[in-house]
Amino acid sequence: MEFEPIYVVDGARTPFLRARNAPGPFSAADLAVQAGRMLLARHPALEHRIDEVIIGCASPSADEVNIARVIALRLGLAERIPAWTVMRNCASGMQALDSAIANLQRGRAEVVLAGGVDALSRAPVLFSDAMVKWLSHWYAAKGVGQRLATLRRLRPAQLAPVIGLLKGLTDPVVGLSMGQTAENLAHRFGIDRTAMDRYAARSHRRVLEARTRAAFDAETVALVSSDGRIHAEDDGVRDDSSEERLAKLRPVFDKPWGNVTAGNSSQVTDGAALLLLASERAVERLGLAPLGRITDSQWAGLSPERMGLGPVQAATPILERHGLGLNELDLWEINEAFAAQVLACQAAWEDPDYCESALGTPAWGRLDDARLNVDGGAIAIGHPVGASGARIVLHLLHALAERNLSRGMASICIGGGQGGAMLVENLKRTEVAR
């Protein structure tokens, strides 16, 4: 099947802001609007040509369930432009891009504003079912006597809140938390704590290095909150995340003997990433100068207990279709849900048994560390679930452009046992290099 390339005209994201056990300064829609309004300001000619807005969001708040429509209207886009929200857990943002691609390829749209957002710091805290049941009795109670009787039935345990975020990060089918699925992979491929912490430290280091080159400036929009505070950079990045320090952290999932810690997992964050996608026709007709293009995409399913290998399952068919080896692509983004999970993806491609049984191919060899997540990833930057898929596609294009390279793969694992991948091509290569 021929894949008509779809063009990434431009993109913008907010800094990813670490959740600090309290609602962050911006709601999910606030974040997306701030990224989107700057993106629109940069492309005045495109604003009136947008046919559709598609936003991925894994945990929209109760009053913004179709958050895409809220964002579109708050951006001041015309009321006639439809907007819809997609949900594929950690790949919601990438799903938004893929849904846009589908509509662009079918000719239903020529320009689409697509991306993802989540404000995990504002994930809801819920009443337990028992508490909800009690409340319904309370509201039905008439008179003092009935009320007192209802009050007597209230138990302290019923008051315990249900943390929406933890619910969302637990697989309901197999009952494992995402961290436990990473522990599974570590066990399967023999990845030890030291390797995980070393990987996590590298993620922070690479982000810091990229920052000294201003490598995130082109994609990031600085935010100012109402109190005048500036949020200009991803604030979970630490310059003191050494292997030694990370080694001191306690495991959080398989307590107390596990290996996955908060330090070698992606950070719970708030953030948004939006892209302007256009069909080839629109690019030609409007004379656009896109950043790059998406030349293939793939989704895959696998066991929820091993969801972290989703990138392997999704990226491999693309490699096969294009006759490429792992290291024939210039750069790779594998979203860093967990250090163990990224390392497991590398290990899986090297593992003949895994490749044989799960991919039906011989082993693929070692994906070169120097091509993988070259400017760090979600362990340092953070993982606002719905936004990450869009962020890695956008950053991969910028990373290719900065290095004057050609092709890359962005892939992401998905809670529930899925994977997504997109093949992209940099269009900002200078003539000399070509």
Added chain:
Amino acid sequence: MNAIERGDWRLERDADDLVWLTLDCPDRAVNTLSQSVLAQLDATLDALDASKPKGLVIRSGKSTGFIVGADIGEFAALESADQAQRIIERGWRLFERISALRYPTLALIDGHCLGGGLELALACRYRLAVDRPSARLGLPEVMLGIFPGWGGVKRLPRLIGAPEALAMMLSGRTVDPRRAERLGLVDARVPERIAEHAAAQLVRSGRPAARAGHLLRLLESAPFRQLVAAKARRDVEAKDPDRHYPAPRTILELWERHDGDPLIEPTLVGRLFGSAVAANLIRVFHLQERLKGFARQGDARDIRDVHVVGAGVMGGDIAAWCALKGFRVTLQDQQIERIAPAIARAAKLYGRRLKRDHRAIRDAMDRLIPDPDGAGVARADLVIEAIGETLEAKRDLYRALEPLIKPGALLATNTSSLDLTALREGLSEPERLVGIHFFNPVAKMPLVEVIHAGDGASDETRRACAFVGALDKLPLPVRSTPGFLVNAVLAPYLLEAMRVHDEGVAAEIIDAAMVAFGMPMGPLELADTVGLDIVRDAGRGLTDGAAAPRCLEQHLAQGQLGKKSGRGFYSWQDGKPAKGKPDDAPDGLALRIVRPLIERTRAQLAAGIVEDADLADAGVIFGTGYAPFSGGPLSDERLAPSATGAGATMRDDR
């Protein structure tokens, strides 16, 4: 339903025997209660007396509001107190008649309901307000130097209680439907979609007419009425110790002694209607309307996106105001750190203006976009430059901006001192640059000078005026010249105040004298607020090279810049000057200090900076707060030759 047209009123009787009486004054943008409109209403009631309807609903047929009040033109044309008395008597008796009608009455208020319009509504048994945040209800007569003479002073306190009613009538403050509902001024606030249905049901409901609660009603009887009046009188005294404005005191007397009935003591009418103060205030009202007229001569509807370069106090506050008024604004400065304080100030402004309307606050914040990279330039329909006052820097900026700006977009400068023609040099489309000069604080100052280079009638100038109108500000076209109008007249006035200070008169005395004269703030406090460095720079260019006052030099030499540095003519704490109690001012002090302002106003007029004397008065009143009761610097009777002569004498004495 059969309809009867009766000039301005349309009468319809529906199947339920309800009468819908719709006011739609032909050939007028808004409904006003002229003598003829009242006469027709009277005649209509005569006709209804015979047919006894089940109820009467009074409403407006205009989309511009209910009724904005009496016909101000008729008041301005009053020739005698008798005439005024007749107008008041007619309205009073008519509204008394309405309030005594045996069938129920209801005012269906959609949009502005002011002055006589509200008095008519108050005479009805019920009032419904269509929920529209832009609608205003109130009795603003006091702002025209007169009082509500058609029963407002009697009925408003009974309905919402004397304290709130007096506060509204004495300040002229208006309220929106939400607040009107909370005050009890209207029985309910209803969405437009059910307004007619609600009116039909409420007017036939048989519900007793609303009244203030028991405690509030108690305040209307002796001795509480006297206590409430005394308290209000003290407030009036504190706000206007020099008794420039007789209307508030008259309103209090009317309520306290005569329960709002103006027919009992006819001298009250004569005291205000046709007085010089009322005539001046009515003129100021007309001047304001004239300035608004400039906004209607151009078209700014195609302006949606505004880009502001320079996020300092002026640029940041201009950007915030534009976003509040619905424009999408990109605010550029060199670093985000320079923009952030402007965003914080905007958030505060929106909180103050929009109160708890979180959606409106959010939308305004969404429209205000920090833009350190200047991405918004190419999108903007209007680019406003608000950077430092150096000719070269501004020209460099324009040179950089011009190739990026889209065709047809307007370029504006907020310069307060540089010549427009000089700034235009080097632009390939020089006429596209206009001056849009805001005053500090942007949110509070009603006037905006629109600067042109002799091309006041150009499309660009008209568009700029229309844009200013869209910001709910008053545009005044001014020809480019140092200081334009407002700063040019302020500078010699401030410097004269400083020279008096050099002569040994305390700052407190000077400022108190000018406040007593009718200025909103004394000149030295104003200089401190503006910044003494800015006053010096402006003064240098605007006072023909006269030597700067000694006190100014001394403050500057010591690094005292006024409010911003914490010390100037006063020492400032928490944004307030520490002032001692002033001694009595020497005779003629105020006239001496204000005279340079008057002279400069005359000179600017003679030089053709503004079109005519009315506009000069308007500019100085709305730009400096110059005593509105006086009618403006060129109309101020106190400065007639004899009076200024006295001032000159005093000066010679010293």
